[in-house]
Amino acid sequence: MIEYEWQHLKPSNRKDPDKLLDILHPNFKEFGKSGKVFYKNDINNMVLNSDDFTINNFEVYVLGDDARLCTYELVNNTCGIISNRSSVWQFYNGDWLLLFHQGTEKY
Numbered sequence: 001m002i003e004y005e006w007q008h009l010k011p012s013n014r015k016d017p018d019k020l021l022d023i024l025h026p027n028f029k030e031f032g033k034s035g036k037v038f039y040k041n042d043i044n045n046m047v048l049n050s051d052d053f054t055i056n057n058f059e060v061y062v063l064g065d066d067a068r069l070c071t072y073e074l075v076n077n078t079c080g081i082i083s084n085r086s087s088v089w090q091f092y093n094g095d096w097l098l099l100f101h102q103g104t105e106k107y
Contacts, residue, residue: 001060011050025097033103051078066091082106
């Protein structure tokens, strides 16, 4: 599952909305670290940062045959922000798609 997480963090994917939208579930929802709520349609019109990230303490929890919860600490090496992250991935139309994501700034 960590490879799927990297798909939405890779700078090349974050610079290309089509690549990013391809991994998002039709019902995608995100609670940003600012507290703002985003949906799949919002992502299409956003300019996302393409910073350098490191993932620490990655864990996967099986929620069902078609659902996984991933939790981890994300280190933004570009600006030094560390946040706790959680993602729910759902197996949908033959692949894992990001259904829900949340980031909470740690310090």
